[in-house]
Amino acid sequence: MALLKASFLQMSKRFLLQCGACWKPGSKLSVHTSPKMPPCDFTPEKCEYQPYDNILKIRKQNFSPLMSTYFQKPLLLHQGYMQWLFDHEGRRYLDLFSGILTISVGHCHPKVTAAAQKQLGLLWHTSPVFLHPAVHEYAEKLIALFPEPLKVIFFTNSGSEANDMAMLMARSHSQNVDIISFRGAYHGTSPYTFGLTNVGAYKPRIDRGSSCQTTMCPDVFRGPWGGSQCRDSLVQTNRKCDCTPGCCKAKNQYIEEFKTTLHTVVAKEIAGFFAEPIQGVNGVVQYPKEFLKEAYQLVKERGGVYISDEVQTGFGRLGTHFWGFQSHGVLPDIVTMAKGIGNGFPMSAVVTTPEIASSFTKKVNHFNTFAGNPMGGVIGSAVLDAIKEDGLQENSHETGSYMLLKLAKLRDEFEIVGDVRGKGLMIGIEMVQDQDSRKPLPLKEMNLIHEDCKDMGIIIGRGGLFTQTFRVAPPMCITKQEADFAVEVFHSALRRHMEKRAKGNL
Incomplete structure (x- = not known):
């Protein structure tokens, strides 16, 4: 009887542990x-x-x-x-991960699904050499969400391809080659964007995009400077901070590091500066307030352009603004987007100014077979409608x-x-x-x-x-x-x- 009782108790303990119990003698x-x-x-x-x-x-x-x-x-x-x-x-x-921040409005959202199904029965594909209303109407709807002078759009297929094109634009427009990106940045894994991506696990052991230089990521938690008043968030770090309202000492220190990069590892004139408004792959890293605005001014003085990578931060995900760059009070020269743009449908885009678009197309004969895709136009438009109508x-x-x-x-x-x-x-x-x-x-x-x-x-x-x-x-x-x-x-x-x-x- 005692043996049976002990066996029952042991089985009970094992069962409870398997069900999430915590037991100790x-x-x-x-x-x-x-x-x-x-x-x-x-x-x-x-x-x-x-x-x-x-x-x-x-x-x-x-x-x-x-x-x-x-x-x-x-x-x-x-x-x-x-x-x-x-x-x-x-x-x-x-x-809670949305297919790596790709599902914006919801899996199989009824409005997006219905729009896609209808278009599937009409016409899947044309190409940019033909006109289709869905693509042109979508372009007009998307461009309306950008401030002047960001009014020219190039459709692409992925975030890497969009960032590839943005690099070409920056170099063709500025006629310079050096591009700066943050350590910890992720901007794609194409041969060109490998140079921009600075997460060790994604760095290949072969030649990659040249003339791409890194600068210190202004990470107020893990970096050398930062404190309790630095970032544009409801939640600040627990690090002690002696900053005063309106004066972030950490931001000033990181700007000095950025200046050091400009003085040491790039030419006197540069092509551009790539940055996500909030770093995604590096773990949702936020910069000190006003950092991007000051960094862009330094880049502009060197002849470069600012490219805002909105692949993960765009389309209302940050809540306060539709685009992440708007929360920094800065107006980029080029904006790239993907992921949430199609709620899982593979599409992306680059938006820039008429001036940059003109200088780019004079030097690069760019063509994309899928840039006139009716399916992309219909789905992208339905996503924008869902974001607005569903709040x-x-x-x-x-x-x-x-x-x-x-x-x-x-x-x-x-x-x-x-x-x-x-x-x-x-x-x-x-x-x-x-x-x-x-x-x-x-x-x-x-x-x-x-x-x-x-x-x-x-x-x-x-x-x-x-x-x-x-x-x-x-x-x-x-x-x-x-x-x-x-x-x-x-x-x-x-x-x-x-x-x-x-x-x-x-």
Whole structure:
């Protein structure tokens, strides 16, 4: 009888541990229940693909080995609806990464889907040598969202291609070659844009875009300077700051570093300066207020142009403005965009001034087969309509601010949460070994937290030079109720992780 009782107790402990329980000898069993997922009024179709193992085999044998996946057991996704994703077994997940900030208005948004389906039955493709109303009407609608003199558009297919073209524009217009970008910047992985991208994991061991120079990223959390009044965000760093209102000493220090770059590694005249309004791949890094405005003035004095990479920050995601550059009070010479422009449809664009467009086309005979694509015009137009009609920029501001402030509270509770930052629905949670040292949390621990969040029903992104930052950028239709669920899941994952840490189980 005693043996049966002991066996039952051991089985109970094992069961509770598998269900999220935390038990240690001499203490009462405490069960961690997973947060309750909000309801969803969508039922996915039954998955009738090949078996999971067959898909995985194809992936390993026939795909590029560089195409890595999230999670120990990669997710096989089957269907999506607005902010929700469903895997091949019907499990539901709240998508907090939007296919790497690509789903802007929601997976299979009804308005966008209906517009695409209608056009599919009419005409898929022409090319720029023909006219089609959908492309021209979309161009007019998109250009209306830009201030003067940004009024000429070039359609392309991806963010890398858009940035490639912007580099050519800058060089042809200025007749100079040197282009500056931040350390930690990601602007694509084409042969040309490899020179702009400064994240070590993406740097090839072969020749890449030449005459591209790096400058220090003005990161007020991880950089040498920064404090509690530096960035344009509802949440500031916990670093001490002796700045006064209207005078950011960190910004001044980073501007001095930028001047050093101009004096040492580039020619007296340069082609341009590339910058994301907020760095995406590097972990939602924000610069000191007024930095971009002053940096651009320095670039202008050297004959260069400013290119704003809006691939991740554009189309209302930051909430306060439709384009990220507007939040910095600066007017770029060239703007590139992709990802959210088509809500998952592969398209991109470059917008510039008539003057730059003219000097570019005099030197470069550029042609793009898909630039006159009716499908792109219809889908891009439907995305703009959805953003406006559904109030998604406003929701990004309201729900994003709500979520950001709730996530920021985690710094007070967990020593491994070093920084929470962002604007609208573009949020970064930087994880550290401890808040004093700010050393990145080891990859093994990041992976464990990441897996735990997935198991409880949220898909969250990763970023940072050391993969130490969780990236939160859901479709812009997410609700406050769903934001609450996401924060609860992340809180639960951190609590479980700290308990494992305390027991030495990592």
